[in-house]
Amino acid sequence: MAGLAIAAAAGPALAEKVVPATKVMPYLDKFLRLPPAERSRMKLSYAILRDGKPMTSLKAALVEPSGARTPLPMNDEGFFERLPTLAQLEQGAKIAFDVPADLKLGSAMDIAPQLRPAVEYEVRDLAATVDETNAVIGKTAGVMAFMAPKFSGIAFLKAEGGLAVFADGRAQPLPLIRSGPYFRPEDFKGAVRVKLTKTPTKVAFYSGKK
Structure with a gap:
């Protein structure tokens, strides 16, 4: 699992933390640009960390340039159950977190096989x-x-x-x-x-x- 720090982007002061989706989910856009047949045996998953631990109850939403919001639920281990599409990433979608804008968070990426x-x-x-x-x-x-x-x-x-x-x-x-x-x-x-x-x-x- 690889991790990185997430800095706050412009957003409502102290109301929520809004970050470009590509910063929260690094390499996802490059992964999705590959032909599906070349990446069918693996999957990427992302979690949000605080003090190095996944935040399992964090509320998040994908915010598109139009302002439309789509909830991004997380599973019991703190990983997003839904990821942005390539089109959403390329259009500059952001992710809003229901935490103060100045709260320090991290992001972790997990690479797993598509094997049941x-x-x-x-x-x-x-x-x-x-x-x-x-x-x-x-x-x-x-x-x-x-x-x-x-x-x-x-x-x-x-x-x-x-x-x-x-x-x-x-x-x-x-x-x-x-x-x-x-x-x-x-x-x-x-x-x-x-x-x-x-x-x-x-x-x-x-x-x-x-």
């Missing part, structure tokens, strides 16, 4: 998800690409354990970290399937080397 929690996955889908996401990051990060994350695999949170299954029927245990097992395609060349002990609570990217 399941007990079994095809390795080709896992590998394609990792490869596509790294390619998207390279295309959207621009001159900051060297600082962008590079993912090496997929993590299965709270799945307890799992196996990499090969075409000949052989199986090899997946390595474990505190949150659960993970799969790196480079470590299991020739594997065709991943079978987990239980359905993960969440599927995430893994960026470690082992």
